[in-house]
Amino acid sequence: MATWLKRSIGAADKEAAQTEVRATVERLLADIAARGDTAVREMSARFDGLERPDSRLTDAEIRACLAELPARALDDIRFAQAQVRNFAEHQRAALRDIEVETLPGVVLGHKNIPMNSVGCYVPGGKYPLLASAHMSVVTAKVAGVPRIVTCAPPYQGRPAPAIVAAQHLAGADEIHCLGGVQAVGAMALGTETIAAVDMLVGPGNAYVAEAKRQLFGRVGIDLFAGPTETLIICDETVDAEICATDLLGQAEHGPTSPAILLTTSEKLARATMAEVERLLTILPTAAVAGKAWADYGEVIVCEDRAEMLREADRIASEHVQVMTADDDFFLANMTNYGALFLGPRTNVSYGDKVIGTNHTLPTMGAARYTGGLWVGKFLKTVTYQRVLTDEASAMIGAYCSRLCMLEGFVGHAEQANIRLRRYGGSNVPYGQAAE
DSSP: OOEEEEOOOOHHHHHHHHHHHHHHHHHHHHHHHHHTHHHHHHHHHHHHOOOOSOOBOOHHHHHHHHHHSOHHHHHHHHHHHHHHHHHHHHHHHTOOOEEEEEETTEEEEEEEEEOSEEEEEOOOSSSOOTHHHIIIIIHHHHHTOSEEEEEEOOBTTBOOHHHHHHHHHHTOSEEEEOOHHHHHHHHHHOOSSSOOOSEEEOOOOHHHHHHHHHHBTTBEESOOOOSOOEEEEEOTTSOHHHHHHHHHHHHTTOTTOOEEEEESOHHHHHHHHHHHHHHTTTOTTHHHHHHHHHHHEEEEEOSSHHHHHHHHHHHOOSEEEEESTTHHHHHHHOOSOSEEEESTTOOHHHHHHTSSSOOOOOOTTGGGTOOOOOGGGGEEEEEEEEEOSHHHHHHHHHHHHHHHHHHTOHHHHHHHHHHHHHHSOOOOOTTSOOO
């Protein structure tokens, strides 16, 4: 039976914080819907300290941002985007349109059609998280989305040069210096200067995540996102230093980011807890990471790998780092996770920044029913049908007529019956089932 050496704070504390966020976001979105650009500008000045008559960056502003960055930084951005693009292109190639004759004279098919417009949110209020531009914009471009709008908050009072460069190099069609609820609200609801999009993607803080949740239905979203989560599954084949480093490497995302250690070794568990405390004395982001570890960190000791597997699937973490004697066991058997990082040579940071898989992943248990952002999220798989012969229409029509009448849908039945009369030569009385 699993033993907790450390638990996170209770669910009630988490829910209390979310209630305030929910009410605030509802008010802000209502204001944007009512007053458009005026509300968006006021919120930008209030929350981000930025006052601009137009949030969209000009070509000159974009060029100026690129000019601020050293050549090495631009090359690094291009390298990361090339990895994301390469993997997304392979994913897109795996999605085929199909057309098949399922019965003589009956042709069914489906097509994968890209969305017409997508809004990509790139967080960057505390840190310029340019990697989010790679994950959303590049992937949407590979899917074939013709209009891609990006929004990122100002960094230190102005557009963040690295984020702007990433958005531009990724292929964004409109780049806005706009953050928070006002950004996703403007993109989803539309304003006088920002045409509404069909889908919102990208991570953000609790307010951005809640805004996406409330806007879902009016627009599509990639997934319901919460704070970054990491789960480390390990045994005595690795040491406490690498475990503690990987835990804190994700805990520094924010003070509510869960970081969980799952192991069969109590010795390693206790050593990792001690190592976390040591690293927190030298980690520059210790104020954030330490708070996350104190409130949301967990350490669970399991009897064997089978119990680790059960616990891991129960947790359904966003990121799962596996460092065991048999990593392939978890690859073959785990069912609930956002992304797996197998073996000590890789890590979640690789996935976050550069390796090529998408870093926008399910949180808060959503890995039980969905994967993360990928090229397929930007495509609508839509079906069509074609009946080629009179005989096929009459044959299908007879079945349809009887099934519709079984349900009591006479109007539906008549759609079949009229074709039976015209193409099948059957004199079906009006409002009755076919023989």
